[in-house]
Amino acid sequence: xxxxxxxxxxxxxxxxxxxxxxxxxxxxxxxxxxxxxxxxxxxxxxxxxxxxxxxxxxxxxxxxxxxxxxxxxxxxxxxxxxxxxxxxxxxxxxxxxxxx
Amino acid sequence: xxxxxxxxxxxxxxxxxxxxxxxxxxxxxxxxxxxxxxxxxxxxxxxxxxxxxxxxxxxxxxxxxxxxxxxxxxxxxxxxxxxxxxxxxxxxxxxxxxxxxxxxxxxxxxxxxxxxxxxxxxxxxxxxxxxxxxxxxxxxxxxxxxxxxxxxxxxxxxxxxxxxxxxxxxxxxxxxxxxxxxxxxxxxx
Numbered sequence: 001x002x003x004x005x006x007x008x009x010x011x012x013x014x015x016x017x018x019x020x021x022x023x024x025x026x027x028x029x030x031x032x033x034x035x036x037x038x039x040x041x042x043x044x045x046x047x048x049x050x051x052x053x054x055x056x057x058x059x060x061x062x063x064x065x066x067x068x069x070x071x072x073x074x075x076x077x078x079x080x081x082x083x084x085x086x087x088x089x090x091x092x093x094x095x096x097x098x099x100x
Numbered sequence: 101x102x103x104x105x106x107x108x109x110x111x112x113x114x115x116x117x118x119x120x121x122x123x124x125x126x127x128x129x130x131x132x133x134x135x136x137x138x139x140x141x142x143x144x145x146x147x148x149x150x151x152x153x154x155x156x157x158x159x160x161x162x163x164x165x166x167x168x169x170x171x172x173x174x175x176x177x178x179x180x181x182x183x184x185x186x187x188x189x190x191x192x193x194x195x196x197x198x199x200x201x202x203x204x205x206x207x208x209x210x211x212x213x214x215x216x217x218x219x220x221x222x223x224x225x226x227x228x229x230x231x232x233x234x235x236x237x238x239x240x241x242x243x244x245x246x247x248x249x250x251x252x253x254x255x256x257x258x259x260x261x262x263x264x265x266x267x268x269x270x271x272x273x274x275x276x277x278x279x280x281x282x283x284x285x286x287x288x289x
Contacts, residue, residue, distance in 0.1 A: 002105045004146075012200055013200065014139075026184060027184065036159070037119060040135070051225065056230045056234045057239070060231060063154065070162060074256075
């Protein structure tokens with residue numbers, strides 16, 4: 001039986017990996033993938049707390065969270081495809097139209 | 101049990117690092133799939149079997165198919181040759197690493213000597229029945245909000261796709277070199 005805080009440590013490392021991905025990559029697709037990594041880390045910590053406190057509420061929140069993550073991926077990728085059709089790039093350094 | 105925990109933890113975290121560092125977007129997507137699978141296996145070890153099934157169906161199924169379609173539509177050969185990292189990489193990694201270190205230390209310090217409630221092993225947790233009962237009694241409002249969010253995402257995706265289609269049909273730029281009879285046929289209705 002693995003103590004539950006070890007799962008929380010895994011979740012923290014996964015979250016930080018995703019955060020680093022969002023911060024350092026310039027490819028918008030990989031930034032969206034890193035966002036999914038961060039959401040997965042949060043879900044993992046919810047499930048770990050549900051196991052620790054023996055509460056089904058954590059599972060329900062993760063259930064709803066997965067639905068929200070799917071919606072986020074759909075809208076994010078649709079916006080990305082629209083940007084790609086108009087600007088021919090997914091490099092976020094080239095998407096500075098609002099600055100000029 | 102310890103073996104499987106270490107296996108899924110190491111494979112999942114290593115493939116997460118690969119997602120962040122790979123130049124090729126397709127390789128990153130396939131490593132992301134491996135991470136999703138490992139997180140799903142970890143759900144099973146935490147007695148969340150329903151969530152493991154949902155994770156495999158929704159993340160490893162639907163979301164990954166979406167990502168792969170987007171990669172195939174956006175595929176640019178020159179994207180691999182570009183500089184991949186922002187200029188503030190070092191600062192970002194150091195700051196995120198410090199935050200992660202603080203998070204881990206706080207977790208470990210908070211839970212040293214913590215004992216789970218004694219009834220933890222007896223009550224059913226994460227069965228379809230328990231999740232369904234909680235979802236339709238205590239959490240019925242978040243459930244309805246989630247359905248609204250899904251509806252909004254669906255409408256949003258359709259609107260984004262339609263908007264670009266209408267711009268391509270705009271007659272002043274796109275159709276000037278066509279003969280006049282086809283021009284009349286393709287006017288937006």
